[in-house]
Amino acid sequence: MLERSSAEMVLRPAPDAVFALLDGRSMLFSEAGQKIFELDRVGAFIWCKLAQGASLEDIYRGLAALGIDGNTARQFTRQVVNVWIDRALLEVDWRMPTDCVFSANLGRHRISVRAANRELLGRLLSPFCVSEQGGEGDIEIEAMMLDEQVILRGEDSSISRCDVEALAPTIKARVTERLIRSNRWVFSLHAASLVKDGMGLLLCGQPGAGKSTLTLQLVDAGLQYAGDDVALVGADGTICGIPFALTLKEGSWDLLSRLHGDRYDATHCRCDGVRVRYVPIPDAQNQCVSARWIIFLNRVASGPAQLTAIDPLDSMKRLIENAFAADGRLSQAGFFALKRIVAGARSLQLTYGEAVEARRLLMESCNGGA
Known part of the structure; x- marks a missing residue:
């Protein structure tokens, strides 16, 4: 079981949430959500106690005094608190320790992550390749335990929650979303990114195409890692990967063991139930580069690996299908940035069944082969 948080947490009604009675029936009104929620007797008791500043332990004892056994009291309180947090009906406030932070x-x-204790901090570190102790950031996330779940708070005071096993994937997803929506980039691509001799290589493909596995192979072959999931694009057409630790699903764990032994055997569970392991790459690239190779992955059951040239216009169309923008649409600035990327790169489709063969073919191409 994860160590309990040493920080003090306070749950209280959100400023725009109102409690009222109508003909003896209890209800909540959310001004932000423009909805009314009816409460039963126990729910109303819990809400009023939170409004009075009671702790969860105080509420458990109060429910016991009403004749509700301890386990039922805890389970019901956790359920309603989770629902109210998800609906932004509750505010969560806490004061974090000053020595459990990295950036x-x-x-x-600059990403700053704070935790309520060191064990929680260790889990938060898992998806990061490189970090520094301490430091402030323009993107900040705090994490604290609430019973068996982790509560996350951003610098904008937004609150979310997740299971402990899903903490690392949740942090990665949350930071990635913030970066994608940043106005410092015109759009982003769903692609792994690597660097050779200062020039970028993009691996594009749908989930299951083998981007992360092939990225692991190419890093082992000598390419510099820059990210395995999203590439950010500047207005000048340069690309910048998001160098989180390389994320590998269960199908790649045998390869991981062959290359690194059991060094990275800690398993995390994403919110969709998929189990993953993280491989931090110490010398990960974190700078903008121009793309020289755009590789579209076409994974097949069997057959030899083949590289086929793709028409630049077709390449642009394919990239747009894998693009994200802060407002959900590709701007004219984004279009011209995309044009610069394609004009300066070779666009190729890689059809392959085995990652080892794909690695060999790509390295030959990057080294000046056909």
């Missing part, structure tokens, strides 16, 4: 530079932003 990292990603996508031209």
Whole structure:
């Protein structure tokens, strides 16, 4: 079981949440959500206690005095508190310890992550390749335990929660979303990114195409790692990966063991139930580069690996299908940035069944082969 948080947490009604009675029936009104929620007797008791500043332990004891056994009291209180947090009906306030914090530079932003204790901090470190102790950031996340779940708070006071096993993937997803929505980039691509001799290589493909596995192979072959999931694009057409630790699903764990032994055997569970392991790459690239190779992955059941040239216009169309923008649409600035990327790079489709063969073919191409 994870160590309990040493910081003090206070749960209280959000300023725009109102409690009222109508003909003896209890209800909540959310001004932000423009919705009314009816409460039963126990829910109303819990809400009023929180409004009075009671702790969860105080509420458990109060419910016991009403004849509700301890386990039922805890379970019901956790359920309603989770629902109210998800609906932004509750505010969560706490004061964090000053020595459980690290920072990292990603996508031209400084990320600061604070935790309520060191064990929680260790889990938060898992998806980061490089970090520094302490430091402030323009993107900040705090994490604290609430019973068996982790509560996360951003610098904008937004609150979310997740299971302990899903903490590292949740942090990665949350930071990635913030970077994608940053106005420092015109759009982003769903692609792994690597660097050879100062020039970028993009691996594009749908989930399951093998981007992360092939990225691991190419890093082992000598390419510099820059990110395995999202590449950010500047207005000048340069690309910048988000160098989180390389994320590998279960199908790649045998390869991981062959290359690194059991060094990275800690398993995390994403919110969709997929189990992953993280491989931090110490010398990960964190700078903007121009793309020289754009590789579209086409994974097949069997057959030899083949590289096929793709028409630049077709390449642009494919990249747009894998693009994200802060407002959900590609701007004219984004279009011209995309044009610069394609004009300066070779666009190729890689059809392959085995990652080892794909690695050999790509390295030959990067080294000046056909």
